[in-house]
Amino acid sequence: xxxxxxxxxxxxxxxxxxxxxxxxxxxxxxxxxxxxxxxxxxxxxxxxxxxxxxxxxxxxxxxxxxxxxxxxxxxxxxxxxxxxxxxxxxxxxxxxxxxxxxxxxxxxxxxxxxxxxxxxxxxxxxxxxxxxxxxxxxxxxxxxxxxxxxxxxxxxxxxxxxxxxxxxxxxxxxxxxxxxxxxxxxxxxxxxxxxxxxxxxxxxxxxxxxxxxxxxxxxxxxxxxxxxxxxxxxxxxxxxxxxxxxxxxxx
Amino acid sequence: xxxxxxxxxxxxxxxxxxxxxxxxxxxxxxxxxxxxxxxxxxxxxxxxxxxxxxxxxxxxxxxxxxxxxxxxxxxxxxxxxxxxxxxxxxxxxxxxxxxxxxxxxxxxxxxxxxxxxxxxxxxxxxxxxxxxxxxxxxxxxxxxxxxxxxxxxxxxxxxxxxxxxxxxxxxxxxxxxxxxxxxxxxxxxxxxxxxxxxxxxxxxxxxxxxxxxxxxxxxxxxxxxxxxxxxxxxxxxxxxxxxxxxxxxxxxxxxxxxxxxxxxxxxxxxxxxxxxxxxxxxxxxxxxxxxxxxxxxxxxxxxxxxxxxxxxxxxxxxxxxxxxxxxxxxxxxxxxxxxxxxxxxxxxxxxxxxxxxxxxxxxxxxxxxxxxxxxxxxxxxxxxxxxxxxxxxxxxxxxxxxxxxxxxxxxxxxxxxxxxxxxxxx
Numbered sequence: 001x002x003x004x005x006x007x008x009x010x011x012x013x014x015x016x017x018x019x020x021x022x023x024x025x026x027x028x029x030x031x032x033x034x035x036x037x038x039x040x041x042x043x044x045x046x047x048x049x050x051x052x053x054x055x056x057x058x059x060x061x062x063x064x065x066x067x068x069x070x071x072x073x074x075x076x077x078x079x080x081x082x083x084x085x086x087x088x089x090x091x092x093x094x095x096x097x098x099x100x101x102x103x104x105x106x107x108x109x110x111x112x113x114x115x116x117x118x119x120x121x122x123x124x125x126x127x128x129x130x131x132x133x134x135x136x137x138x139x140x141x142x143x144x145x146x147x148x149x150x151x152x153x154x155x156x157x158x159x160x161x162x163x164x165x166x167x168x169x170x171x172x173x174x175x176x177x178x179x180x181x182x183x184x185x186x187x188x189x190x191x192x193x194x195x196x197x198x199x200x201x202x203x204x205x206x207x208x209x210x211x212x213x214x215x216x217x218x219x220x221x222x223x224x225x226x227x228x229x230x231x232x233x234x235x236x237x238x239x240x241x242x243x244x245x246x247x248x249x250x251x
Numbered sequence: 252x253x254x255x256x257x258x259x260x261x262x263x264x265x266x267x268x269x270x271x272x273x274x275x276x277x278x279x280x281x282x283x284x285x286x287x288x289x290x291x292x293x294x295x296x297x298x299x300x301x302x303x304x305x306x307x308x309x310x311x312x313x314x315x316x317x318x319x320x321x322x323x324x325x326x327x328x329x330x331x332x333x334x335x336x337x338x339x340x341x342x343x344x345x346x347x348x349x350x351x352x353x354x355x356x357x358x359x360x361x362x363x364x365x366x367x368x369x370x371x372x373x374x375x376x377x378x379x380x381x382x383x384x385x386x387x388x389x390x391x392x393x394x395x396x397x398x399x400x401x402x403x404x405x406x407x408x409x410x411x412x413x414x415x416x417x418x419x420x421x422x423x424x425x426x427x428x429x430x431x432x433x434x435x436x437x438x439x440x441x442x443x444x445x446x447x448x449x450x451x452x453x454x455x456x457x458x459x460x461x462x463x464x465x466x467x468x469x470x471x472x473x474x475x476x477x478x479x480x481x482x483x484x485x486x487x488x489x490x491x492x493x494x495x496x497x498x499x500x501x502x503x504x505x506x507x508x509x510x511x512x513x514x515x516x517x518x519x520x521x522x523x524x525x526x527x528x529x530x531x532x533x534x535x536x537x538x539x540x541x542x543x544x545x546x547x548x549x550x551x552x553x554x555x556x557x558x559x560x561x562x563x564x565x566x567x568x569x570x571x572x573x574x575x576x577x578x579x580x581x582x583x584x585x586x587x588x589x590x591x592x593x594x595x596x597x598x599x600x601x602x603x604x605x606x607x608x609x610x611x612x613x614x615x616x617x618x619x620x621x622x623x624x625x626x627x628x629x630x631x632x633x634x635x636x637x638x639x640x641x642x643x644x645x646x647x648x649x650x651x652x653x654x655x656x657x658x659x660x661x662x663x664x665x666x667x668x669x670x671x672x673x674x675x676x677x
Contacts, residue, residue, distance in 0.1 A: 029270040030262040040622045047658050050666030057669050068675050075677050101261045113260050132667055133676050136615035152674060164676050198677070208674035
């Protein structure tokens with residue numbers, strides 16, 4: 001894979017994340033710190049999961065389908081539990097920040113601030129996924145050839161993984177916003193939406209195990225990402241118009 | 252979203268100083284990773300250098316596990332011993348008030364690093380990219396570059412951006428040379444230096460602690476190469492003015508020991524500093540500090556203070572053995588007179604060495620170690636604000652980095668590759 005192609009794949013996976021970063025996060029140092037800590041946290045979850053599963057890897061060919069199913073199930077359950085813990089930590093952080101704002105006579109956290117912090121946290125999750133599942137496999141592969149996977153031979157492996165990574169970046173980023181909003185407002189629908197979407201997305205990648213499965217799996221994954229995006233957009237739009245009309249804080 | 256301009260929210264300015272110090276650290280690490288991945292592909296990795304760090308044992312890839320381990324341990328012990336001796340000499344010189352000698356030595360070190368090491372790396376890059384440039388031009392450009400660099404770290408009248416840039420370049424060059432050491436030696440060295448740092452700063456007889464106490468008793472600055480972040484002009488948030496200077500002094504040996512100097516020891520000069528935490532506004536402290544230190548000229552003199560270091564001179568004449576003397580960069584995290592964070596160059600160097608070494612294995616370890624180091628840096632800053640006493644800056648980051656390197660290499664990589672290759676992702 002040439003360097004140009006490698007950069008292309010990296011940008012496919014992380015381009016929108018980079019755009020989000022430059023537009024929203026790079027001007028606010030606190031969000032940069034949130035992003036970095038969030039990425040670190042999700043890296044730690046990945047390490048813990050890999051520690052749990054290390055003894056069972058690599059899988060033998062006979063156990064393929066079921067083992068991956070259990071793997072994904074446990075990983076997603078664990079990550080959702082961590083997301084809830086992240087929410088409780090964020091709650092405490094919000095109190096600290098509001099106290100600090102009072103002390104230095106600045107306005108308390110606006111609604112948009114809270115959503116931006118959630119967005120930065122979600123972007124950290126997406127970034128951790130994109131970097132470790134896609135980007136870190138690109139660099140050893142620079143050189144004269146490329147790599148195709150047997151089961152998905154239409155495109156080079158790197159392109160497929162970049163596309164999947166892009167979908168997951170979108171899902172993770174906006175799920176965090178939805179989840180935080182759901183936890184704040186005690187809205188059951190929102191709270192359940194995120195784990196279900198994560199689970200569905202994870203299971204959809206199981207389709208890639210079948211030969212030629214990625215032709216179906218990836219478009220459906222993008223449908224899920226689109227659904228997350230639209231749901232988040234509607235939710236945010238609704239709450240912003242509510243605030244504007246009522247001048248109150250809804251969080 | 253509001254029609255009238257609403258006041259700036261706190262998240263727009265909180266954490267700015269931390270970001271301003273993380274950015275150059277990241278740039279330095281990133282450059283070292285790029286250099287390592289470009290240059291170490293083209294030459295064989297067995298071209299290791301003989302230096303102070305390898306006199307006890309020269310690593311050979313055919314040795315057994317225990318041989319390598321013991322050899323690396325021996326190397327690091329020798330290194331730490333040399334560094335200790337040099338730091339004590341440094342303390343002695345400082346005690347005898349030979350500051351101008353130290354100052355000139357620092358300028359000389361900067362000249363050697365930029366001129367010779369920079370020149371060699373420039374030559375490697377020329378070779379690799381086949382840049383069409385002749386000797387005379389190259390020499391001229393290199394000489395000018397070096398001289399401007401020496402002036403930048405020496406004199407205070409330079410634009411701060413130029414000084415910062417040159418400090419990052421110096422850190423990058425020294426770190427690159429350290430990555431040329433054999434693998435086991437490098438890792439043991441990093442761990443040994445962190446432990447040494449811990450001891451030198453916290454134990455009552457530690458050289459760095461003595462140095463800092465001397466400097467504080469005399470109310471002078473320790474001559475060192477420190478990176479000073481651009482001060483945040485806090486128009487609305489004055490917490491920047493809080494001065495809890497912490498200086499992490501590294502030993503001369505590629506930035507060893509870091510010492511956190513607590514400004515509270517300067518309590519005779521600035522009485523209010525103790526009680527002030529980072530996040531609280533203290534206009535009075537700020538003004539006292541500024542008044543006492545002048546228009547930032549004090550900060551600049553800190554910056555240009557002589558660097559006490561061992562120089563690492565690597566002579567790359569293939570005929571001769573490369574002899575290394577270490578370039579010691581005093582490092583430290585502290586707050587300059589204008590309230591900006593100062594970080595010693597040795598920290599830059601050791602972080603970059605860790606990440607550069609991780610880059611020699613795979614980029615996944617690079618990302619993991621990068622996150623670990625930044626987290627360690629953040630934790631150190633928080634601990635400093637919490638404990639308000641001298642704390643070493645290196646141990647947390649380096650030990651976290653080494654831990655994450657091992658975890659990633661042993662656990663995460665297999666897991667992620669297994670999942671990714673089958674296009675299973677979550």
